[in-house]
Amino acid sequence: MQPELQAFRQRLEEYARQQGERIALRGASERYSHAQLLEQVQAREALLQKQPPGVLAIALDNGPEALFWDLAALFGERPSVILPPFFSPAQRAHCLLQSQATLALAPAELHEELRELGFTPGEPFWQRPATADAGLPPGTAKITYTSGSTGTPKGVCLSAGALLRVAGELERASRPAEPSSYLAVLPLAVLLENLGLYAALLAGAGVTLLPQGQLGISGASGVDWKRLLGCVALSGAQSLILVPQLLLGLVSAIERGLMRVGPLRFVAVGGARVSTGLLERAAAVGLPVYEGYGLSECASVVCLNRPGERRPGSVGQPLPHAQVRLAEDGEVLVRGATLLGYLGEPLFTGQWWPTGDLGHFDADGYLYLAGRKKNQFITSFGRNLNPEWIEAELTQGGVILQAFVHGEGLHQNLALLWPLDPQAGDGDLEQAVQRCNAALPDYARVHAWRRLPQPLSAAEGTLTGNGRPRRAEILERYRNELFSLVTE
Incomplete structure (x- = not known):
């Protein structure tokens, strides 16, 4: 077991021993203490250990069940892939076929898709035999699929060590703000949110993980603002991760007096460029917003503004786990916590990952982004197209x-x-x-x-x-x- 993974497990065990009755996780109608969370994960880990080797595909909506299975696969060292809810049926089929997933967890509305792909129902998994070698790089813990900038999503293979190094740095970056409660707003399939949850668990914070529909979020960009803002207020969240479009809605609501900043202490925003004007509006209403930058190929977050180290308009300084430099043409290059490789392609054996983004540093080491090198654009919801x-x-x-x-x-x-x-x-x-x-x-x-x-x-x-x-x-x-x- 990689040391980062062992340390994560030990942290959860420590919370279970020392704060066993304290609420660690809230769902739509369920509550789990730190001790119960660990018990639920261990029970699912035992079920996975009884299955033949293979990739676990999770197509569940946000909620405790999805997190339990995600953690069970991580600790059981079984590669997993979480299917984004905004993918089309063709894209889901591509992910399942390319990854050669042998186990799947999905809601009833996706069962027919699984049947067509050769899965048969079981308890609790849908199962099928692998028909080919997926070519997973050794050490793959998670396959995260991009939004599909060309229509066919690419599978980014990441190790547990890379994932947890980033999660650990996120926890340390938010520590000065001392957030003790976290609301997951983005789908668990979004790596940024996945690691945000890990960071909250590492901190011992209470996590609220609600179905996307209950939050008022549908697909990739549909938002029922009244419902979402109500969930933010009622959850008592002190920390969130948002994409720019959701930040805009939150700031606008506060400006109009529809809600207060309340207990929010650390609002990270990423996934796409944030305008200076929006950051200024957030600051004017007292919303503690910290813009960051990252990409799936580097296990999500690379740079982040932090309490006491914030430069509006920049994406912050590199986190300690990452090194960032610029190529001659201004392209941002990253080393540290990089991918093992794309699924179905040769292993990545280089040291520096070319991000495709252009940028520059100021004298204090804050990174400013200038845009994409190629035609691909990123929507304000963080989707690559x-x-x-x-x-x-x-x-x-x-x-x-x-x-x-x-x-x-x-x-x-x-x-x-x-x-x-x-x-x-x-x-x-x-x-x-x-x-x-x-x-x-x-x-x-x-x-x-x-x-x-x-x-x-x-x-x-x-x-x-x-x-x-x-x-x-x-x-x-x-x-x-x-x-x-x-x-x-």
């Missing part, structure tokens, strides 16, 4: 000839469209968009669009000579048309 994927879907339905999609830092994906038939009406374009959206996971759907006044062309400087869009030129030319589509 490649616009070429969505554009291809839009233009393969026989109605739309050209499409340009933009969503960097936004809660909506916006599109500029030109029809195959110039005489086609806007109703035809709307129907084509809806058909396309029906086949896409919700975070990749087009939320608003506008008809181009003329087709994109090389002559106008909006296409390259081989027909590819010149993105910067298109965005500059049609910026007003695009951003007029954004709604709050």
Whole structure:
């Protein structure tokens, strides 16, 4: 057992002995003390040990049951994958097939999908034999799938040591604020939230883990703000992890007097770039927000602003477990807690991971990000998207000839469209968009669009000579048309 994993187990055992009756975990209707939490995890670990080796797939909603199984797999040294609730059926199938998962835990609405993939029902697992070697790198504890920037999610393989080094640093970073209660807002499948829970458990904090629907969150970007804000207030949470769009809702609610900052002491925000204006608004209402930066390939968090070490506009200084330097072109390179490799691809044997992000340091070592090197953008909900994927879907339905999609830092994906038939009406374009959206996971759907006044062309400087869009030129030319589509 890796030393970080052993230390995590010992910490939970210590809390069970010393604070056994204190509430450690709250669900929708359940409560578990520190001693009961450990008992529940150990019981599931024993069940897993009776099964043949293989990957455990967890497709459960947020709640104590999902956390118990996640920890049982971790301590039992069985590789696991938590399936994001916002993935499409095709993406879930890809994850299960690529990982060669032999055990699965899923709600009733996914049982038919499991049957079609060769699983048979059992108690408590759905099971199937492995049909091929998944090629898991040795030491893989968790496979975390990206949002699917090209439509096909990539499996990032991480060791328990890497995961728990980051969780430990998150716990230490928040320690000056002394938060004793934590509310999980993001899906457990989001690595940032997964490690946030580990950090709270390491700290001995009381954790509230509610189903996403009870929180008012649906899919990748649907939010019932009244329900979510009510849960934050009623939970008594002193610590949260948010993506920028959720931070915006929280700040707006406080500004309008709909809720108070209350007991919140440490609100970490990551997953996408946070505007300086939003950080200033948070500071003005007294919300203790700490922006950070990370990526799945580096076991989530790499840099973080911390109490007493905060520089608004930056993503903070590197955490102690990580080293960060810049390539000649300004690309951010990271060493420490990096992935073992992508599933199905050669092992990562290098020292420095190229993040694809551009940035610079100030004189005090705070990192500032300038954007992505490539076309991929990140929505304000933290979902990675490649616009070429969505554009291809839009233009393969026989109605739309050209499409340009933009969503960097936004809660909506916006599109500029030109029809195959110039005489086609806007109703035809709307129907084509809806058909396309029906086949896409919700975070990749087009939320608003506008008809181009003329087709994109090389002559106008909006296409390259081989027909590819010149993105910067298109965005500059049609910026007003695009951003007029954004709604709050």
